[in-house]
Amino acid sequence: xxxxxxxxxxxxxxxxxxxxxxxxxxxxxxxxxxxxxxxxxxxxxxxxxxxxxxxxxxxxxxxxxxxxxxxxxxxxxxxxxxxxxxxxxxxxxxxxxxxxxxxxxxxxxxxxxxxxxxxxxxxxxxxxxxxxxxxxxxxxxxxxxxxxxxxxxxxxxxxxxxxxxxxxxxxxxxxxxxxxxxxxxxxxxxxxxxxxxxxxxxxxxxxxxxxxxxxxxxxxxxxxxxxxxxxxxxxxxxxxxxxxxxxxxxxxxxxxxxxxxxxxxxxxxxxxxxxxxxxxxxxxxxxxxxxxxxxxxxxxxxxxxxxxxxxxxxxxxxxxxxxxxxxxxxxxxxxxxxxxxxxxxxxxxxxxxxxxxxxxxxxxxxxxxxxxxxxxxxxxxxxxxxxxxxxxxxxxxxxxxxxxxxxxxxxxxxxxxxxxxxxxxxxxxxxxxxxxxxxxxxxxxxxxxxxxxxxxxxxxxxxxxxxxxxxxxxxxxxxxxxxxxxxxxxxxxxxxxxxxxxxxxxxx
Amino acid sequence: xxxxxxxxxxxxxxxxxxxxxxxxxxxxxxxxxxxxxxxxxxxxxxxxxxxxxxxxxxxxxxxxxxxxxxxxxxxxxxxxxxxxxxxxxxxxxxxxxxxxxxxxxxxxxxxxxxxxxxxxxxxxx
Numbered sequence: 001x002x003x004x005x006x007x008x009x010x011x012x013x014x015x016x017x018x019x020x021x022x023x024x025x026x027x028x029x030x031x032x033x034x035x036x037x038x039x040x041x042x043x044x045x046x047x048x049x050x051x052x053x054x055x056x057x058x059x060x061x062x063x064x065x066x067x068x069x070x071x072x073x074x075x076x077x078x079x080x081x082x083x084x085x086x087x088x089x090x091x092x093x094x095x096x097x098x099x100x101x102x103x104x105x106x107x108x109x110x111x112x113x114x115x116x117x118x119x120x121x122x123x124x125x126x127x128x129x130x131x132x133x134x135x136x137x138x139x140x141x142x143x144x145x146x147x148x149x150x151x152x153x154x155x156x157x158x159x160x161x162x163x164x165x166x167x168x169x170x171x172x173x174x175x176x177x178x179x180x181x182x183x184x185x186x187x188x189x190x191x192x193x194x195x196x197x198x199x200x201x202x203x204x205x206x207x208x209x210x211x212x213x214x215x216x217x218x219x220x221x222x223x224x225x226x227x228x229x230x231x232x233x234x235x236x237x238x239x240x241x242x243x244x245x246x247x248x249x250x251x252x253x254x255x256x257x258x259x260x261x262x263x264x265x266x267x268x269x270x271x272x273x274x275x276x277x278x279x280x281x282x283x284x285x286x287x288x289x290x291x292x293x294x295x296x297x298x299x300x301x302x303x304x305x306x307x308x309x310x311x312x313x314x315x316x317x318x319x320x321x322x323x324x325x326x327x328x329x330x331x332x333x334x335x336x337x338x339x340x341x342x343x344x345x346x347x348x349x350x351x352x353x354x355x356x357x358x359x360x361x362x363x364x365x366x367x368x369x370x371x372x373x374x375x376x377x378x379x380x381x382x383x384x385x386x387x388x389x390x391x392x393x394x395x396x397x398x399x400x401x402x403x404x405x406x407x408x409x410x411x412x413x414x415x416x417x418x419x420x421x422x423x424x425x426x427x428x429x430x431x432x433x434x435x436x437x438x439x440x441x442x443x444x445x446x447x448x449x450x451x452x453x454x455x456x457x458x459x460x461x462x463x464x465x466x467x468x469x470x471x472x473x474x475x476x477x478x479x480x481x482x483x484x485x486x487x488x489x490x491x492x493x494x495x496x497x498x499x500x501x502x503x504x505x506x507x508x
Numbered sequence: 509x510x511x512x513x514x515x516x517x518x519x520x521x522x523x524x525x526x527x528x529x530x531x532x533x534x535x536x537x538x539x540x541x542x543x544x545x546x547x548x549x550x551x552x553x554x555x556x557x558x559x560x561x562x563x564x565x566x567x568x569x570x571x572x573x574x575x576x577x578x579x580x581x582x583x584x585x586x587x588x589x590x591x592x593x594x595x596x597x598x599x600x601x602x603x604x605x606x607x608x609x610x611x612x613x614x615x616x617x618x619x620x621x622x623x624x625x626x627x628x629x630x631x632x633x
């Protein structure tokens with residue numbers, strides 16, 4: 001008997017429908033084969049399906065079973081084919097009446113016949129909607145992911161037994177309808193109110209959060225670089241609907257959504273350790289997987305101790321920083337992942353960290369310093385909009401901190417959200433979300449200057465020898481400052497503030 | 509115990525041989541042994557040389573005989589078959605084809621026959 005069950009395979013963020021064909025031939029020599037370019041995880045489905053069926057009270061047939069995952073020339077991976085294979089076998093044995101309509105099945109089986117949380121359910125739900133498939137059967141623990149997609153019926157399945165009972169009309173599984181998700185409360189490690197001093201840095205981070213600008217912080221150890229970065233998630237604006245869908249796709253694909261979780265509503269904050277490999281950061285593998293930059297899409301990528309990262313890893317960041325996406329080409333095919341992130345990097349000025357510190361002696365030789373700073377290439381630094389030099393906090397200010405409490409994250413966030421709303425209105429017809437994403441054409445269109453600001457800009461260009469790229473970056477930062485201030489045109493003071501944050505070659 | 513296994517093998521081969529002869533197979537040789545392995549029965553059917561692997565299981569508590577014939581076992585039989593054909597060039601010329609079969613026998617604990625299955629043309633993959 002031959003049966004066909006529908007499922008999906010993912011290729012990067014795209015998915016294609018997969019027909020799981022199961023043939024049971026009672027005459028042939030008994031065996032169980034899965035063909036259709038499955039990887040090891042697909043191959044092992046044999047044992048999971050066999051054991052799960054036996055443990056659900058079904059005697060596994062002694063017959064020649066061939067499972068074909070069509071189209072057979074597309075490589076498949078993952079454990080999501082367990083459920084369609086098991087159901088195909090049950091159908092072929094005549095134990096289950098398979099539905100006539102187009103229905104999707106997806107999920108990993110546990111040996112006891114229950115279904116496990118499976119990655120990629122959200123992508124499946126989107127595919128179902130695009131292809132006009134009305135019903136999907138997925139693991140109960142992952143059902144939240146699919147329930148946020150409108151227009152499909154989601155059947156949460158707990159066990160294989162429950163599914164057979166459903167199709168044989170004994171006990172129906174009640175489908176979940178579309179659920180709208182509420183906003184989540186943002187919790188960051190630190191509140192800005194806890195950070196003493198560093199007012200300029202706080203202001204710079206506020207600008208960065210408002211416009212989605214990249215930030216580079218340089219300063220001696222203990223100045224609060226890491227703390228500032230960790231407090232950043234607390235002032236980031238909430239994800240828009242469209243951004244949330246994109247982020248959730250990436251997280252669902254990479255298995256980063258916990259069981260029971262659904263849409264990602266907070267901006268990702270990815271802190272990456274400096275031993276990260278190029279594939280880990282950019283994405284890749286023989287079957288391309290998203291890297292950290294894609295996981296930080298629409299959010300923050302935080303690279304602490306920037307000069308410690310290997311040079312090739314940092315240089316690989318250049319293209320995605322510019323384009324907001326990364327194209328990974330491998331033998332198996334080329335895949336595009338979105339990677340529109342806000343880069344926040346921190347570094348010491350020299351190996352010992354005290355270069356330029358008024359209270360400590362720097363112990364590094366000029367050669368050491370040069371080597372350390374050479375790690376950060378000009379082209380990379382040129383792509384960062386806001387450069388900050390932090391000075392150490394005076395310990396005196398730390399004591400008696402009761403009085404000197406700064407602004408709380410919530411207050412700053414309100415201003416950031418307001419500035420983002422201005423930008424959203426501005427870019428409503430365009431495919432960009434924030435000032436940092438503006439191209440040169442948009443900069444010319446959306447960054448009008450007042451006459452004093454224009455004069456200041458001419459002066460600055462003449463004196464600082466700005467490169468073409470840093471010229472446009474300067475205007476973008478100035479635009480964000482103007483948005484925060486609620487100005488229509490960029491004023492001279494906005495531009496002057498933006499000029500403070502530009503990249504200077506020698507930092508000390 | 510070893511001796512018992514040996515006897516059981518002979519017994520199973522006897523059952524299989526009778527079963528196949530009834531179907532019109534002719535015995536060429538049995539227990540063809542080499543350094544690398546053994547073929548239980550080599551028979552002939554319609555000018556085709558058939559290499560037969562016999563498996564017998566007493567009781568169903570220890571799995572099916574079919575499960576005992578792995579791709580590895582099949583590869584081994586293929587190798588021995590090649591040696592057999594090298595040693596019998598006359599057969600190689602006279603006959604029209606070659607095939608691998610399996611006969612799986614299940615008995616209960618006391619030894620009365622419960623099932624006998626004949627699988628034709630196995631392919632090792």
